[in-house]
Amino acid sequence: ELVAAAGDAVVVESKSAKAVAEYAKSNGFAAVFVAATMDGKEFAARIAVALDSGIITDAIAVDSEFVTHQSIFGGGYTVKAKVNRGIPVITLKPGSVEAAASVPAPIHLDGDDNSMVTIKAVKPKVRGARPELTEAKIVVSGGRGIDGDWSDVEKFADSLGAAIGASRAAVDAGWCGHDMQVGQTGKTVSPDLYVACGISGAIQHKAGMQTSKTIVVINKDPEAPLFEIADFGVVGDLSSVLSKAAELINARK
Secondary structure, eight states: OHHHHHSSOOOEEEEOHHHHHHHHHHTTOSOEEEEOSHHHHHHHHHHHHHHTOOEEEEESEEOTTOOEEEEEGGGTEEEEEOOOSSSOEEEEOTTSSOOOSOOOOOEEEEEETTTTOOOOOOOOOOOOSSOOGGGOSEEEEEOGGGTTOOHHHHHHHHHHTOEEEEOHHHHHTTSSOGGGBBSTTSBOOOOSEEEEESOOOOHHHHTTTTTOSEEEEEESOTTOGGGGGOSEEEESOHHHHHHHHHHHHHHTO
């Protein structure tokens, strides 16, 4: 996706923001693109500091003059912005543009900004079979309406090969960790398909998922605000809808 947004692109792999910045300056880069993940945005900020340049985060589109488009206030507005000093550093939301058909072989740069840090212990995060939330093509999220029971959401998500997300209400209730939260204070996702289960649709949640290509909302409340941006909506009992949908999907495999 970064290659598609950049056009004539060079792919650089490095753990060192300083090394990337020096390579960008010495090779006359027009801009530096980084994925707008939590780690990516932190890395991009260090590149911008090393370049003494401006940075724009969470872009959903970039034109030929490196004018970026950003979606704000839950998708109610789109703003345009441009870096006015140095080599622009831009983070692009995953899933916001179509991926390039081919990607140039990456250039590996040595160096590590954390080389002076002593690591005393490492506890790897255990990953399940589900895809990473911010990279998944399909995301199924649960909200207050699941009442703490993830079983139907998980079965439905697994039938689709989807990642599982959550609303802030579900996180605040202690039903899942913050790493699953989708929204303004959580993660931003732009999958091909986003299924919201029992989520009313506060503006903070919309801000994290409204760029999804297709949005399906399942809620027993026909007045739930999230129906306003849904491509498809189902009003009904969450458990019944999800279990039947999972059954039909699995039967077609």
